[in-house]
Structures are given as structure tokens and as C-alpha cells.
Amino acid sequence: MSAEQLVTIPARKGKAAFVAKGQLVKIINTHGEQVVDTWAFRRDDMTEFMSNEHTRAHILKIIPKTGDALLTNHRRPILTLLEDTSGGVHDTLIAACDRYRYELLGCEGHHDNCTDNLAQGLADLGLTPPETPSPLNLFMNIPVAPDNTLSFEAPPAPVKGGYVVLRAEMDLVIAFSACPQDILPINGTACQPTDAHFSVYDA
């Protein structure tokens, strides 16, 4: 697959793909303000997966930067962050949204959510997540104040077409959700989720 073959992550929905060791994955914030929840699972044993709490202990940062390895729950590199033209604002602290989240926000009935989107994206490949790991929330702005408080904020400096490039360090399954959050301004103050895109290609 060439870098030009873009796959759509539809607004409010999930999408997953197989990636071979050594291949690159470019995730594009096409409209500049869309959070993309991202998960990676080892291909031949999905109980090993990218884990924020293990990665933070290794890179000694809350937010990964170019050159950083992202580790699994067995502390092995599964992805490396190679490039980042998005402004570098990402989140590793906040759980994927889920039906419980939207119930607490006052939604009645079904609301799209990243947890269901992970399951749906993997189901399209005939797979089932072993659990919902805490996602790498690309392009999500959760600033940490000096008093250790957090807030959910709109993107501080949206870059239309900004992207990150990840290199697969093992054969893996990658999954994305174009976060359907339309109550808090995490996807921009318009609270309007949009499509995002990705491509998988050889280095």
C-alpha cells in the first residue's frame, strides 16, 4: 500500500487495519480538530497491547514526542513515533469515552463512543478486543496544570492535515476511533466530529 492510499476513519466511527513489522502508519488530522483514539495490539496475541501506563514509565513523559517508543503491557516497543506535524498535543491520561460517559453527560439512548468504535473496527477484521486499553488520544488537548488538575480543552492550534507517523515494531493490529464527543469541545469549539484519515505503507 503506498502512502497515497488513504483510508477514511469516518466521523464518530472506528476503523482498524493490519500492519506488518517495519511498516509505517500515517494518521492525518484532515480537518485539524479531530481527536483520534488509537490502539495497537500484537497480531498473534492480542492480550499484549500498547499501554499508556507502561509507556509513561519508560519515556518519562505524559505525552510522547518524536523518537519515543510506545510500549506494550509487556514493556516491548510496539510502535515508535517518527514524525509529528500536528503541533504535538496528544493525551495519554483519559479513558476512551463509552456509554457510561454519555449517560453521565445526560444523553438518553445510544451515543456513538470510542469504546464501541474500537470493538466495531476490530469486528470488521473478524477480531475482538481482549479489553479496552487506555487509548493514545492523538490530537487531544488535556493540559495538566501545576496543581495537578486537568481540563478538557479544544485544540490549541489546529493544523489542517497535520499528521503523525508511527513505525510498527512488531506485526500488529492498529485501531482508530474518530472520537464522537460532541458535548465537550475536545474536537473543537464547534463540537462537530469530522472524518480523519490514515495510510499504511512500506518504509
Add this chain to the structure above:
Amino acid sequence: MSAEQLVTIPARKGKAAFVAKGQLVKIINTHGEQVVDTWAFRRDDMTEFMSNEHTRAHILKIIPKTGDALLTNHRRPILTLLEDTSGGVHDTLIAACDRYRYELLGCEGHHDNCTDNLAQGLADLGLTPPETPSPLNLFMNIPVAPDNTLSFEAPPAPVKGGYVVLRAEMDLVIAFSACPQDILPINGTACQPTDAHFSVYDA
């Protein structure tokens, strides 16, 4: 059980207990510098458990403070932090140590670790953890710098006998590990894990 009936969390090992809704749990840093990894699981469905990434999204803090509810992965309160005489330095960012961690730190052969201690503590009650959730690391000092970097530090102001009190918001199983980390100074610059204690009692 009265507040006086102390249970030992042996240095480098794990211990678990059943707690009924409404009961209180006091966790005591007996020697003042011991990190106590803490987990809580819903009694009748252990796939629902205390989750840092869900709690942070709710309390909007990296470190819980007195009065804060600690949420499950279904975003329901499972524990409430009622009292804290320890100085209030705790961690929600770092994974439980595990055999992979000690292999990377250069250990040969077995090293006690909090992941195995969770399993052992629950096994003593005839239970198996559904996974190893990211623990609430009581008394653990992981400062976050303004540039979003982290560091593993010794306790900044150890309080011998300092404690926290948690109230159970549902019937649950609580599990602890007196962290066996003796390579980094997270349990004090002497790198000497010690016993800690807890009690479960009616309000």
C-alpha cells in the same frame, strides 16, 4: 472488624481482603516511605474495577484528594478518599512493576513484583484478577514537571504512620502490594521495602 485489627502487607508481598459497601479501609504507611499499590474490584463481577483513566476524567486531577470518588471502568464510584494524613503524594500514572520491568532493570532470575503480588493476594482468597489494572499507587512520588516530563522520586516528606481512609461504595475486593522496588528510590533512598498495614472496619 475494629479499626485496631491491623493486617500486615508484608514487605515485597501482596495482601487482599473483602470489603462490604459502607465499610472503611485504612491503609497505613507504617514506616513512612513504602509505596502501596492498590486495586479494587467489584465483588460480584471482577471485570469491573477501579480505573485511573476513568477516575482522572471525572475528578479532573492526576492525584485524588480528600472527598474524591474513585471510579470503576464503568464510571461508578467504588471507593471514596475520606482522609489523608500522609502528605497527599500519590500516583495514578505508572503501571504496576512486573517481571518485564525488572528484566529491563538488569535483574537476573525472579524479582518480587506488584503484578505477581496482586495475583498472589487474590489467590489467597481463591480469586483471579481479570487483568492487572493500572494501580492507585499510594504514597508514590511521581512529580510531573511543567514540560510534561515525569521522574521517579523518593517520598518528599515521609510521615511514619501516615494513612489514608477509603470508603467502599460497593461490595468489593481490595488488594495491596508493598512495592518490592529496591533499585529505584521510590520506596525511599535506602531502597529497602518495608511492611505496611491496613484495617477494614465499620463506619
